[in-house]
Amino acid sequence: MLKQPLKIKGVDVSKIRNRNESRAADLIPQILDEYYEDYIFEDLDIQDIYALTLNMIPAGYAQPGSIVLSNRLSDYEIRSQIRNAVERVLDNPTRAGE
Numbered sequence: 001m002l003k004q005p006l007k008i009k010g011v012d013v014s015k016i017r018n019r020n021e022s023r024a025a026d027l028i029p030q031i032l033d034e035y036y037e038d039y040i041f042e043d044l045d046i047q048d049i050y051a052l053t054l055n056m057i058p059a060g061y062a063q064p065g066s067i068v069l070s071n072r073l074s075d076y077e078i079r080s081q082i083r084n085a086v087e088r089v090l091d092n093p094t095r096a097g098e
Helices: 019-035 043-056 075-091
Strands: none
Touching: 019 043, 019 075, 043 075
């Protein structure tokens, strides 16, 4: 299924991205490997951790070609929120079969 471009009054806004999404996606495996190496995370756990992390950090939206002023979160801040998200997911697991 092809994804239709997201448009507002005919203007394509589908290329506007939250810059922190890719940063969180890059840092989550590091946190899981570093602090939770003995735990086997299910797919839904990973999805919950990712979504919860994004809900706990400010969004940083930008469109291609835009000038991004430095309000960049540090990796430390994002890693801290990832750890918080993991702990919340471990305390309240969602299981597909339950």
